[in-house]
Amino acid sequence: MNRITTEFPISSDLENYSYSVITGKEFIIPNKQSPEKEKFDHSWENLKKDNYLKDGKSFRYRQFRYFYFLPSSQKIVPFASTPYYQPPETNQYAEGIDRLFDSMTEEVINNAFLRELIKFDFLQLPVQETMKSTPWLLDIHQVRIVTTEAENGEPTPEGIHHDENDFVCIHLI
Template identity: 35%
Template structure:
């Protein structure tokens, strides 16, 4: 994956990029149900080969795609400019534009959302990477890129057919391990994570990038 990304630009600031997960704000919406997640959010657009950041706006999913928190506008802390403009993120976005654009060459304009997620696991309180369960995101394509795992067990990605049957599973274990998902064809989820050593802090950090065609 590193080799693929570096064909679209450098990852020279990866350390600072990955380190930004240490200062994510709590997800206040999930706190209401006792789950521990931190996140930031940003919106971009892609026209041809040009990718531009859009004004900060809420993240919205219908209840058809998110039964837990769908149907409401959720305002998350914005990704700071130095991360949005970082070489690493720009390389990731250009890779996604090329890869997903190759799957849908008829699409000229894309709506892009990115989410920085940190899932925290505590003794007796497993972290829930996908608290909404096995789901679709309501977009065209999804990149899930692992940033870091610390003192974490499990967190297995599962891919399902429309009838719920399991098609396959795998675990993202090293930085830059990735899942590329055709959201119109399959459902996906991630199993709960637990600390390997309950006495120590633990987290699972991922970057999620979604592409949805503009109509």
Template identity: 30%
Template sequence: MPGQDSVLIEESIPGRLRADHFAQHGWAHGRLSVPTEGSDWEQFASAWDELVPDPYLGEERCRRNRRFGRVLAHRDGALEPLRGSDFFQSKEINRAFGGRLRVFEPLTDAVLTGPCLPRLLRETVAVVNEAAGKQDWELGIHFIRVIADPGESSEPAPEGRHSDGHAYVAIHLIDRHQCAGGRNQLFRNNESRAQFSVVMTEPLETLIVSDTTMEHSVSEIRPEAGTGSGWRDTMIVDFNRVPVPEEVTGRTYGFIR
């Protein structure tokens, strides 16, 4: 196991996402096994074209479209969509946007019931459960497109280096379109040197992070030279422990197949 002050070398070709690496280091980098070709994937990825402008950016140097949804992932593998698309972080957790309730446009029913999202969620939950122990999770699912216009750059994470106030966070790359930048870095809490650094380029290239022991950042994106606007599409999944599923708000008692 590398020392806590070492920097792990960037992986150019991501392999399988490994739960043992996640359990040992507090993070893992790899790819999910969901196919990223064919009509099912194309329909899923096209959902990022239907995102709406984030109304909470204010003066931040970021142009971002998004939607948000919630799912209760039961320990038996069932996925239950939850009503409500409100999202709150404290000011201590998110210095840029914390301290206020944000309500985003919800994920569409077509996305929730389509073939790709349930499989993505189940594979991600399986990795976390293998490392952390099988349990019930409330998942916060963020579809995000960060856009950089010609001559400008855009910050995917205006809050800078941060943790998000969850147990675990999974960052899935969906697509990149004629953009440069977007380097993810992972840090142990209170340490200055990055443990890992990568520019994710492959669809479903993924980082899973222990949000209680690690912090993460992502650098600005900018359009590639000689192109128009560029963008970077990601799906971020927040994991929050659920001691009592009956007390989770917004339960629908319906299940995604």
């Protein structure tokens, strides 16, 4: 079986605490997924600089793509390359502008490990049955933070914030 699994109670954590923290060791990744995971891990080395940081900062590298996820069929469909927008009320740092990040490469879009990770994440979410029959729009960001002696890396320069999403899954690679 190629499914990513865990024995950790992510769903109950989400229901009880609205978040869950799971270590990499608690993921059960089938050996068949190892080559795809390795390719996915390596893709972080090729991210381009995020040109939307202020004050000439350069600690964040990113690529981005919207996907549709169809829970009933488990189908994952990449959306056309589109700017990422957040209204100023949601993200004052980005000031309500369209941000056109580098689009994910075809290799990442079609990576079997990424696709299994998306399916795994969805299965953990405490959603109503009706939500399992409608398409979900996913905004998937690959972000790498680089810290140097000259510049601190800040995953979110604006600080803790809410991106208007019902659910957020963050994986440290």
